[in-house]
Amino acid sequence: MIYTNVTRMRSFFILGFPGLSAKYYGHVSALLFVIYLTIAIGNIFVLAFVIYEKFLHKPTYLVFCHLALNDLTFGTVTLPKIISKYWFGDGFISHHGCFTQMFYVHYLGSVTSFILLIMALDRFIAICIPLRYPVLITNNIISVLCGLAWFIPLPMMVTIVLHALTLPYCKSNVIAQCFCDHISITSQACGEEVKIVQLAALCMAMFCLLLPLAIILFSYASIIMVIFKMSNAAGRKRTLSTCSPQIFITCLFYLPRCFVYVANTVGFSFSLDVRILLVLLYSLFPAAVNPIIYCFKTQDIKQTLIKKLKKTRIGIEIKLSFK
Known part of the structure; x- marks a missing residue:
């Protein structure tokens, strides 16, 4: 079917939360701004701290630095527009701006999945074959693996965006979400190609999410088996503590997504506001919480921070004593 009346949409409108009363716009924008500040400050701190402390160049x-950079970029790509909508009443985003945001939303999500895979492999080798760890896991090898994590999803996400750009858009220009994503955009398209484009995007997304998840599950299952086989209780606790930050971070990323997908599969439906809130939570909550996990669940970072704080406190006390 050929659509002769289709005009190219010059812009899209970010709907946000459709059921939200206007009197709460200020509160929501302030909350989102605080979340963005938390993401920005936390992840910049992790990047700067690890770069500054040569002891942590492992x-x-x-x-962790690659994941922090990814989380920082994701928050910067998604939050300013929705904050602008509720703070200044500016919910419009240009056609190219919306597709650019869509690319980064899905690309950065895919990169996160592959970085979590590298985290799992790092802990798998460290715990299951520790004698090979110094040979198999070095800074250079990790740099190459993280580079691949950034590169592998790139051609697939470019393909997804180019496919979506070829569709004729003849429905509403309203994006029922807090940021532009593939489903929200292509749901406004017309024609027989829409289902094909959506199916192709789903297959690529599942490849970027489920393939790493399968390897991650295998890695952590092997780690848990090795830990339970240890006869020394102190050794079990110490070994588990070395991989607990990675397990927490991985659960934060995958469990909410799996919950939403399973709920949709079994026919449990959410209201539009709840669905948008869930997507926002599982997209942004890990980016805000991950730096806290690095600092409080990673022994090297936590101990280094404590030493720095003690030195700072002693220094302040000495200065005050001379006044």
């Missing part, structure tokens, strides 16, 4: 913390 493969595990190099992976």
Whole structure:
């Protein structure tokens, strides 16, 4: 079917939460701004701290830096527009701006999945074959693996965006979401090609999410088996503590997504506001919480921070004593 009346949409409108009363716009924008500040300050701190402390120039913390950079970029790409909508009443985003945001939303999500895979492999080798760890896991090897994590999803996400750009858009220009994503945009398209484009995008997304998840599950299952086989209780606790930050971070990323997908599969439906809130939570909550996990669940970072704080406190006390 050929659509002769289709005009190219010059802009899209970010709907946000459709059921939200206007009197709460200020509160929501302030909350989202605080979340963005938390993401920005937390992840910049992790990047700066690891770069500054040469003691932390190790493969595990190099992976943390890549994840922090990814989380920082994701928050910067998604939050300013929705904050602008509720703070200044500016919910419009240009045609190219919306597709650019869509690319980064899905690209950065895919990169996160592959970085979590590298985290799992790092802990798998460290715990299951520790004698090979110094050879198999070095800074150079981790740098190459993280580079691949950034590169592998790139051609697939470019393909997804180019496919979506070829569709004729003849429905509403309203994006029922807090940011532009593939489903929200292509649901406004017309023609027989829409289902094909959506199916192709789903297959690529599942490849970027489920393939790493399968390897991650295998890695952590192997780690848990090794830990339970240890006869020394103190050794079990110490070994588990070395991989608990990675497990927490991985659960934060995958569990909410799996919950939403399973709920949709079994026919449990959410209202539009709840669905948008869930997507916003599982997209942004890990980016805000991950730096806290790095600092309080990673022994090297936590101990280094405590030492720095003690030195700072002693220094302040000495200065005050001379006044």
